[in-house]
Amino acid sequence: MSHDAPLTPKDVEARSRAMEVLRSKFIALVDDVMAGRVPTLVIRKRTLTNTLYDDVNGLLRLGEGTLKRSFLNVNEAKKFMQTLLMAGIIYEALKNNEYPTIRDLYYRGKHTIKYRDLVSRKTGEENSWEEQKESDSVIRDLEVFIDMLREDMLILSKEKGKIVGNMRIKSGGDVIDLSKMGHGAYSIEPTPDLIEFLDYDAEYVLVIEKDAVFQQLHRIGYWKTNRVLLVTSAGQPDRATRRFVRRLNEELGLPVYILSDCDPYGWYIYSVFKVGSITLSYESERLATPKARFLGVMMSDIYGSPKLNKKPYLTESERSNYIIKASERDRDRADELENYKWFQTPRWKVEIEIFREKRSKLEIEALTSKGLKFLADTYLPSKIEVGDWIA
Amino acid sequence: MSHDAPLTPKDVEARSRAMEVLRSKFIALVDDVMAGRVPTLVIRKRTLTNTLYDDVNGLLRLGEGTLKRSFLNVNEAKKFMQTLLMAGIIYEALKNNEYPTIRDLYYRGKHTIKYRDLVSRKTGEENSWEEQKESDSVIRDLEVFIDMLREDMLILSKEKGKIVGNMRIKSGGDVIDLSKMGHGAYSIEPTPDLIEFLDYDAEYVLVIEKDAVFQQLHRIGYWKTNRVLLVTSAGQPDRATRRFVRRLNEELGLPVYILSDCDPYGWYIYSVFKVGSITLSYESERLATPKARFLGVMMSDIYGSPKLNKKPYLTESERSNYIIKASERDRDRADELENYKWFQTPRWKVEIEIFREKRSKLEIEALTSKGLKFLADTYLPSKIEVGDWIA
Numbered sequence: 001m002s003h004d005a006p007l008t009p010k011d012v013e014a015r016s017r018a019m020e021v022l023r024s025k026f027i028a029l030v031d032d033v034m035a036g037r038v039p040t041l042v043i044r045k046r047t048l049t050n051t052l053y054d055d056v057n058g059l060l061r062l063g064e065g066t067l068k069r070s071f072l073n074v075n076e077a078k079k080f081m082q083t084l085l086m087a088g089i090i091y092e093a094l095k096n097n098e099y100p101t102i103r104d105l106y107y108r109g110k111h112t113i114k115y116r117d118l119v120s121r122k123t124g125e126e127n128s129w130e131e132q133k134e135s136d137s138v139i140r141d142l143e144v145f146i147d148m149l150r151e152d153m154l155i156l157s158k159e160k161g162k163i164v165g166n167m168r169i170k171s172g173g174d175v176i177d178l179s180k181m182g183h184g185a186y187s188i189e190p191t192p193d194l195i196e197f198l199d200y201d202a203e204y205v206l207v208i209e210k211d212a213v214f215q216q217l218h219r220i221g222y223w224k225t226n227r228v229l230l231v232t233s234a235g236q237p238d239r240a241t242r243r244f245v246r247r248l249n250e251e252l253g254l255p256v257y258i259l260s261d262c263d264p265y266g267w268y269i270y271s272v273f274k275v276g277s278i279t280l281s282y283e284s285e286r287l288a289t290p291k292a293r294f295l296g297v298m299m300s301d302i303y304g305s306p307k308l309n310k311k312p313y314l315t316e317s318e319r320s321n322y323i324i325k326a327s328e329r330d331r332d333r334a335d336e337l338e339n340y341k342w343f344q345t346p347r348w349k350v351e352i353e354i355f356r357e358k359r360s361k362l363e364i365e366a367l368t369s370k371g372l373k374f375l376a377d378t379y380l381p382s383k384i385e386v387g388d389w390i391a
Numbered sequence: 392m393s394h395d396a397p398l399t400p401k402d403v404e405a406r407s408r409a410m411e412v413l414r415s416k417f418i419a420l421v422d423d424v425m426a427g428r429v430p431t432l433v434i435r436k437r438t439l440t441n442t443l444y445d446d447v448n449g450l451l452r453l454g455e456g457t458l459k460r461s462f463l464n465v466n467e468a469k470k471f472m473q474t475l476l477m478a479g480i481i482y483e484a485l486k487n488n489e490y491p492t493i494r495d496l497y498y499r500g501k502h503t504i505k506y507r508d509l510v511s512r513k514t515g516e517e518n519s520w521e522e523q524k525e526s527d528s529v530i531r532d533l534e535v536f537i538d539m540l541r542e543d544m545l546i547l548s549k550e551k552g553k554i555v556g557n558m559r560i561k562s563g564g565d566v567i568d569l570s571k572m573g574h575g576a577y578s579i580e581p582t583p584d585l586i587e588f589l590d591y592d593a594e595y596v597l598v599i600e601k602d603a604v605f606q607q608l609h610r611i612g613y614w615k616t617n618r619v620l621l622v623t624s625a626g627q628p629d630r631a632t633r634r635f636v637r638r639l640n641e642e643l644g645l646p647v648y649i650l651s652d653c654d655p656y657g658w659y660i661y662s663v664f665k666v667g668s669i670t671l672s673y674e675s676e677r678l679a680t681p682k683a684r685f686l687g688v689m690m691s692d693i694y695g696s697p698k699l700n701k702k703p704y705l706t707e708s709e710r711s712n713y714i715i716k717a718s719e720r721d722r723d724r725a726d727e728l729e730n731y732k733w734f735q736t737p738r739w740k741v742e743i744e745i746f747r748e749k750r751s752k753l754e755i756e757a758l759t760s761k762g763l764k765f766l767a768d769t770y771l772p773s774k775i776e777v778g779d780w781i782a
Contacts, residue, residue: 098763099610101603107760110712156610158602158625160551162578171573172610182562183580186572187553190606194574211549212492215581219490219547234549321501369498372489 007097008173010194011154015094018153022091025146026084040070041083043145044282051281053341058274058290060281062144078126079138083145085109085128086138090153099156106135144282151191151239161188161241162211164218165229167200178229183219185232192244197252200229204384205248206295207231209260209269213364213375222376229254236269242287245273249289256289257389259380262297263326263361264333267343270294275342294390295383299354302362307350310388313379314370322366326359347390398488399564401585402545406485409544413482416537417475431461432474434536435673442672444732449665449681451672453535469517470529474536476500476519477529481544490547497526535673542582542630552579552632553602555609556620558591569620574610576623583635588643591620595775596639597686598622600651600660604755604766613767620645627660633678636664640680647680648780650771653688654717654752655724658734661685666733685781686774690745693753698741701779704770705761713757717750738781 007015032039043066044050050065069080089108093100100108109128116123129135143149162185167178171189175198178186189195206228208214214232217223223230229248233241249256258273260266274292276284302319304312314322334355337343343352355361367375383389398406423430434457435441441456460471480499484491491499500519507514520526534540553576558569562580566589569577580586597619599605605623608614614621620639624632640647649664651657665683667675693710695703705713725746728734734743746752758766774780 097611099607100763101607101756101759103603103754103756104760107713107757112711156603156606159606160625169573171575174571174573176571176573176575180565180567181577182560182565182567183582183585184562184567185578187576187578189574190603191574212494212547215547215550216490216492220488234551320503322498363494365492365494366498368492369495372491 008194010196011172014152014154014191014194015097018148019091019094021146021148022087022094022153026087029084038070038072039080040068041080041145042066042068043083043141046140046144046280046282048278051278053275055341058342059284059288060276060278061284062282079141082109082129082134082138083141086135086142090142090155094154099154101156102136102139102150103132105139105155106132109135140280140282149239149243149283149286151193151243154191156190157238157240159188159190159240160211160234160238161231161244162186162214162234163188163229163231163244165200165223166202166227167229168198170196170198179224185214185218188240188244190240192240192247195244195247197247200252201227202229202254203227204255204257205229205231205245206380207233207245207256207258207273207292208364209233209235209258209266210364211235213259213368216368216372217376220372220376222380226381233269233273237272239283239287242273242289245292246287246289249291256292257295257384258292259295259297259364261361261363262299262302264330264337264355266297267294267337268333271337271340271342291391295380296389297362297364297367298388298390299351299358301379301383302360303354303358305350305354313367318366318370322369323358323360323362326355326361330361331356331359345390351390399585401587402563405543405545405582405585406488409539410482410485412537412539413478413485413544417478420475429461429463430471431459432471432536433457433459434474434532437531437535437671437673439669442669444666446732449733450675450679451667451669452675453673470532473500473520473525473529474532477526477533481533481546485545490545492547493527493530493541494523496530496546497523500526531671531673540630540634540674540677542584542634545582547581548629548631550579550581550631551625551629552622552635553577553605553625554579554620554622554635556591556614557593557618558620559589561587561589570615576605576609579631579635581631583631583638586635586638588638591643592618593620593645594618595646595648596620596622596636597771598624598636598647598649598664598683599755600624600626600649600657601755602626604650604759607759607763608767611763611767613771617772624660624664628663630674630678633664633680636683637678637680640682647683648686648775649683650686650688650755652752652754653690653693655721655728655746657688658685658728659724662728662731662733682782686771687780688753688755688758689779689781690742690749692770692774693751694745694749696741696745705757709757709761713760714749714751714753717746717752721752722747722750736781742781 029039044062045065045067050063052063054061069076071080111128113126164181164185165178169176211232211234248254258270260269273289276288300310301313304310420430435453436456436458441454443454445452460467462471502519504517555572555576556569560567602623602625639645649661651660664680667679691699691701692704695701
């Protein structure tokens, strides 16, 4: 009944690496104390103003701004202690071969501290943290401080990403053939760095926002006939899916194409894959795929574009049946995207201009409604062949 | 490049069965016309008042109430035509070896009909349907009318359910070993009736509401040491997960245990697995698992119960850290559940009473926070061993 099952070598290795990094980063505090200094943490700031777009590498990252958390400063002491509390809990979990979630870490650290004020002699109570928002923020600080993602500390999470295609991987001691999943798919694990790529026969990776469209392309064997690794993020991508896609691009050199709905929300999903998430820019160095290509659906696919000398993929009557009016929120979101440097290219300008002019949007499903064969045999291969994607 | 890949025999069989049923159900309309009768559809009503709890079989089902849709009745003609339009689109998709989604079917059928009023001579326009809500409702009518689920008509959908365990299945021509998924999992297909169960070595099925808890139990090999098929619905279960679980119970005779959060929302998830969804009761005959057992988390697991002579699994101090105050909505939901016959048992009364008294709830994660080993080595096996579940 006991669950002291032997861990895989990759798991053991990941654990001792994370423990070593935690140790080496926090040992400095002991040195502080021994030397009579006030123990102080110096952490890079995770603020918007300290978030920079790095054009050389094409991704978001944290700037050089730091903040310090000193044990003996009354404004910093609580955060200081929260950070140490969290580091301790994670270290224990690593040592005990556990796999906590961020929710677990919140619960494990939540407790009430009773104190007596030295001056007023009054007693009081203070919670280590009140809400998960607070403990999550501490985990993020820790990730920045030790320069390691939570996945590297074997912290698990809900996982939505799926893959099928001609590829064999190794995970948890098993060899998994991603071409033998039947009508189902392989659900990507929450710690994608533990995956070993064995061999593959594919020319590119196609990442599809919508799970139902992924299911359809899978069902007709699109990945077989086109030699492609088919991935779905099932909406806004989680961290593991982003890391997995990045590894396919970086380690195997496979081009990555993103297929999302034709609206500012879909463009944002592409943007998260490509440059990272704006509020969590410290993750981008590991999770972003700067070379990801936006394949569609483009406004110019719907309406064509004289500027691009491009004919539309949809007829007038198809447009009238498939198009949805853009909402106020869509237009606000487009305004936002226009401010981002990586959308300020001539090619994106054309797309955003058509969006502004037509005030309409379109879902990927409109293309499968025109015909799954149209999507699979015409739209996707011809766009890839002629290079109709945005770098 | 073409996608006329040979279909699996199971797929071909499913297609011709669905086409045959559609044909035989709608041919009656032709007979009506030939005999000079007004073509009329008679469909069982999908209303709340026509939804009954069948205590013999322990599931919800539609009653005998019907409605009719006649071609020559001005109030019924639109629905009549919508039903025929949808049936025609689905028939075509089956014939063309396609796999539409319900979103596709909405788009495919959406068009504008121009007409001229015979009396006033005025012209007008009318859309086949405006929103997907409308076309979805037509699909449901069709499911009831032909007594076949949309999955049987090869209509695909987004799919969240996952499984791991000692079992081999066959799907889409592939043999899949669900015990060789590494740290990932097998993502259940949207048409679970096409799955063939080959062999298995398991004593029961454990269905977990939370994906992250599934990931944790999977990671420590819970399914290996306990000989269990581990399933997650990742929240409110979708139809394919429900059908798959039902098949595991019905065809293999495996007991099914549901583990959800300890709150009225978690109890409702259990209820959907067990008796079906209240608004879509016509599905229950195929999707519900009347023998599903509620394993936990129970209010009596948290607080114990003198009535049940049961000690709590949590200490006083664990309770104070893990428990969440129930919201107004939780309490409203509890009121609702109390009205359902299948919650009106002495055992459920105890649970609901504790909920009312304590006005608190608890997540499964509280148990993994107490310790994943506690959940895996103590809580789950001891509850199953002593039979501390609700039938």
